[in-house]
Structures are given as structure tokens and as C-alpha cells.
Amino acid sequence: MKLPKKGIPSDDLFARMNEMKTQDADWRGGRTWSLIYPAGEDVDEVLRRANELYVYENALNPFRFPSLQHMEADVVAMTVDMLHGDDRSSGTMTSGGTESILMGVKTARDRALVERGITDPQMIAPISAHPAFAKAAKYLGLELRQAPLREDLRVDVDAVEKLITANTVLIVGSAPNYPHGVIDPIEQLAGLAASREISFHTDACVGGFILPFLERLGHPVPPFDFRVPGVTTISADVHKYGYCTKGASVIAHRDKATLDHQIFLYDQWPGGLYGSPALAGARPAAPIAAAWAVMNYLGEDGYMRLAKVILDTVTALRRGIDAIEQLHIWGEPDATLLAFGSEEIDIAAVGDIMDDRGWHLDRQENPGALHMMVTPNHAKIVELFLTDLREAAANPGKSRGKQARYS
Ligand SMILES: Cc1ncc(COP(=O)(O)O)c(C=O)c1O
Structure with missing residues (x-):
């Protein structure tokens, strides 16, 4: 298809789009x-209205659109609180689980470089971990070491321990994983990590917005969040069980200090200081607004x-x-x-x-x-x-x- 020579009237356009959409x-x-x-x-109605209100704004510059800065801070604070962080905890929003995971891996890699001088970083993840970890390893230059599962389909902690080397910067567990919906033994995994100064990431992209409420309903939920010593970062997607429209996730840090390893700052160009919390430069405003709206609407x-x-x-x-x-x-x-x-x-x-x-x-x-x-x-x-x-x-x-x- 080429760009149409003449623009198509919007009624015709939407008729065509609705027709295409019947295949979905x-x-x-x-x-x-x-x-x-x-x-x-x-x-649906709350999400539609929030999206409409923020169709054009850009979350890249918080000084131009302070309402977005405010709403992002609120979404992060509410999420961190649900995950039992404390006053030292912090985080940012990203476009989704994959970007939050990439930021968790980057944080671990850069922390290990600064604190332990590791230049050939490795990470250990269960074979059942989401492909976003393999993507992160590929993009960010880490070696991914995959750990096998036990019979109950949770990761084998002994196998994880055997995969640890002097270059391990990150261990990962899922809460729950995508393939089988089971939660890895987060306490044991994070314990292994903490005793060696290794970062630990809980992938709660799926669980972050459902496990806290299942727990309050009396459903047995194994520990997975910041109550577990050694968990350094958690990814939790508002656009999954937070019920937000797509493009909204939180990467939460137990300690604000590690957030410095996530954020990119640059001033070696004519445009002055450029700061960016995650992968995207220009950031759509609507997912931030929709996340804030749906979280406050549902409570x-x-x-x-x-x-x-x-x-x-x-x-x-x-x-x-x-x-x-x-x-x-x-x-x-x-x-x-x-x-x-x-x-x-x-x-x-x-x-x-x-x-x-x-x-x-x-x-x-x-x-x-x-x-x-x-x-x-x-x-x-x-x-x-x-x-x-x-x-x-x-x-x-x-x-x-x-x-x-x-x-
Ligand atoms: C356990 C888990 N982690 C991470 C992700 C990645 O999330 P996203 O598709 O938002 O990038 C998913 C997606 O389903 C998932 O199930």
C-alpha cells in the first residue's frame, strides 16, 4: 500500500477499520x-475518558506536563505500597512488562559493574521465565544461564545455585510464570542472591496486581514481594491485572539508590541535559493517565x-x-x-x-x-x-x- 494521493474521509476510513476489525x-x-x-x-468507560484526555501530551518532559509527573509518581507509590516497599522504595512507569524487565536487568548489570567491577555479566533465570529476559540478555550484553524446573514446574533452586559464578549479577524468579501459572521459590532464590551481593528480580508482571488481592481474600500466596529479603526489583504490569489499557507497567526498586543505575542522563550534545528513565524517549501520556485513573477508580x-x-x-x-x-x-x-x-x-x-x-x-x-x-x-x-x-x-x-x- 502507498500513502493515498488524496486523504480518505473519516467516515469511510472508520467503515474500513471496522470491517478489518471483524477479523480480530x-x-x-x-x-x-x-x-x-x-x-x-x-x-472501559474510565479508560476511554482517560485516554481521550491525554491523546497528545508527551511524558518525556515532566516540567512541561507536571500532571503526568504527578500521576506517574502516584501510580508508582501505590504499586510499591501494594508490593510492601517502604520509604526507601521507588520506581518508574514503563511501556509494559518487557520494558520493566529490561530495566531490571540493566539496573543489575550496572550495579554489578560499579559495586563489583563485573564486565562479563551473567544472569540466571528459570527456563519458564518470560522471553523478555532472553531479550534483555541479548540487548544488554549479558549471558543468560537457564535453570531447569522441578517436577512441580517451579525452578530447581539447587540447579540455580550451581549456575552461580563470580560473574552472576542477577537471579530471577517469576510470580507467577506465564507457562504454568506457578510461583518460583522466591524466598530461597532471593536468599541465594542476597548472600552473594547479587541482585534479585521478581517478575510479577502477571502477579503484581492480582496476588496482593488474592492474599487478602485468604488464598494461599507464597511470599514474592519486598517482604522477602534480597528482592531488589519487581516488575508489575498495570496493563495486565491492573486492568489498564496497554502501555503501562511499573518497575519497582526496593531502594531508590539502585534507581540511579536505571536512569539515563546525558549532556554531551547541544540540546542540554537529557534525562530518560527507561527505553523510550518520547513517552505516551495516555497509559500513565489511564493507569492512574483505573487504579483510583477501582481502589x-x-x-x-x-x-x-x-x-x-x-x-x-x-x-x-x-x-x-x-x-x-x-x-x-x-x-x-x-x-x-x-x-x-x-x-x-x-x-x-x-x-x-x-x-x-x-x-x-x-x-x-x-x-x-x-x-x-x-x-x-x-x-x-x-x-x-x-x-x-x-x-x-x-x-x-x-x-x-x-x-
Ligand atoms: C510472566 C510474564 N512476564 C513478563 C511478560 C511481558 O509483558 P509484556 O507483554 O507486557 O511485555 C509477560 C507477558 O505475558 C508475562 O506473562
Whole structure:
């Protein structure tokens, strides 16, 4: 396509866009099990209004748009508080989990260079950690050492210990991880790190905005946040279970001192001092405004209400899947994600049948599985889903060979 010679009237344009959009996943109907975190029409409305109010502003310069500086500081403070940071804690917002993770890795790398003189940095992450850590290692010049999982699909702490060398700058654990929804043994991992002056990052991109509320509901949540000694940074995504529109995450630091290793300052050009907290230069304002709006709109009671809906939905789904003879859930998911597979039937073939019935379940490997990220929007389809799944598992045949791919 080339740029049109003459501009297209907006009515025609939106007609075309709406037409193209009919090809997209039906997430409103609760048939999509990843990527989107809908929390109800009232939340949609708040997000729309916040996005509209900040379509044009740029968060690069906090002096020009102090309202954005104010809202970012509030979002970080509320998140740090939820994660049990204290007066010494701090952080910034980023565009998403990947950018928060990149900043956590950069902080660990630069801290180790300054404090320990390490010039060939290595990091250790579970094999189940999100690919953002591999990306960070590649972008930032670290060697990634992957640790295997135990039978319960949590990382093997002894294996992590064996991978530590004099060049280890960072150890990582997930709370929970994406593939199986289980939380790594954060206390033990962070303990290993702390005793050697190594940074430790909890990837709570998924868990940061749901685990605190599950815990308050009395659900057993293993320790993962700043209450665990040795945890130095945490990534927590507002655009996942914080229910914000995309482009909003927090990288939280236990101690403001390590934030210096994240921030980029530069004055060797004619434009004067340039400061940037993360990867992006110009930063969209709307995600900051939307994060601030949705967090204040929902408040603790709103997040608790939604967490209860999800917990009940997950419980019903787990029960329903466990009751299907051919299927079982891998591991013991700690939160609101799960993966299920089978020893008897081809689980990818079950995925094919579910595709044909309009469900979007991601396929996984080692072990073979179908993956579910449960949101409040799924409460309404539990029975419909389980009926289709039961029928699909009864006689799935052979799969069409569709590749396992993330989201
Ligand atoms: C556990 C975990 N960490 C990090 C990320 C990366 O987040 P993002 O896609 O916002 O970059 C994800 C995304 O699903 C995730 O599940």
C-alpha cells in the first residue's frame, strides 16, 4: 500500500477499520484466553475518558506536563505500597512488562559493574521465565544461564545455585510464570542472591496486581514481594491485572539508590541535559493517565471484587477440567493462569477442535498444553467452555500440527 494521493474521509476510513476489525479475536465474548484483561463496561468507560484526555501530551518532559509527573509518581507509590516497599522504595512507569524487565536487568548489570567491577555479566533465570529476559540478555550484553524446573514446574533452586559464578549479577524468579501459572521459590532464590551481593528480580508482571488481592481474600500466596529479603526489583504490569489499557507497567526498586543505575542522563550534545528513565524517549501520556485513573477508580475494594470473581472462575474451571477424564492441569497453579494437557490424547488436537468452536487457547510444549489466563470476563462462559472442552476431549483424533506459539 502507498500513502493515498488524496486523504480518505473519516467516515469511510472508520467503515474500513471496522470491517478489518471483524477479523480480530472476539475478546468481549470471553473466548480469548490471553492478551486482554477486560474488567467491565464501567472500567472501559474510565479508560476511554482517560485516554481521550491525554491523546497528545508527551511524558518525556515532566516540567512541561507536571500532571503526568504527578500521576506517574502516584501510580508508582501505590504499586510499591501494594508490593510492601517502604520509604526507601521507588520506581518508574514503563511501556509494559518487557520494558520493566529490561530495566531490571540493566539496573543489575550496572550495579554489578560499579559495586563489583563485573564486565562479563551473567544472569540466571528459570527456563519458564518470560522471553523478555532472553531479550534483555541479548540487548544488554549479558549471558543468560537457564535453570531447569522441578517436577512441580517451579525452578530447581539447587540447579540455580550451581549456575552461580563470580560473574552472576542477577537471579530471577517469576510470580507467577506465564507457562504454568506457578510461583518460583522466591524466598530461597532471593536468599541465594542476597548472600552473594547479587541482585534479585521478581517478575510479577502477571502477579503484581492480582496476588496482593488474592492474599487478602485468604488464598494461599507464597511470599514474592519486598517482604522477602534480597528482592531488589519487581516488575508489575498495570496493563495486565491492573486492568489498564496497554502501555503501562511499573518497575519497582526496593531502594531508590539502585534507581540511579536505571536512569539515563546525558549532556554531551547541544540540546542540554537529557534525562530518560527507561527505553523510550518520547513517552505516551495516555497509559500513565489511564493507569492512574483505573487504579483510583477501582481502589482496593474494586480490585478485591474483581479478584474474587476471577478466583471463583478459576476454581470452577479447574474443577471442571480435572473432572474430564482425559485431561489434567499441569502443576498446582498459584494464581489465575493455568495450563492443561493429557497423557492419553493429543492435546493439540483438542486445541484444534476448540479453535473450530471459536475459542482461542494458546498451545504450549514440554509438556504439551493448552493455556488459559483467566479474567473477570470469563465468569460468564465457564459452563459453555467446559461443555465444548468435554466434547473435544472425548475423541480428538490427531492434531493439524499447528505450532505452539506465545499468544
Ligand atoms: C510472566 C510474564 N512476564 C513478563 C511478560 C511481558 O509483558 P509484556 O507483554 O507486557 O511485555 C509477560 C507477558 O505475558 C508475562 O506473562
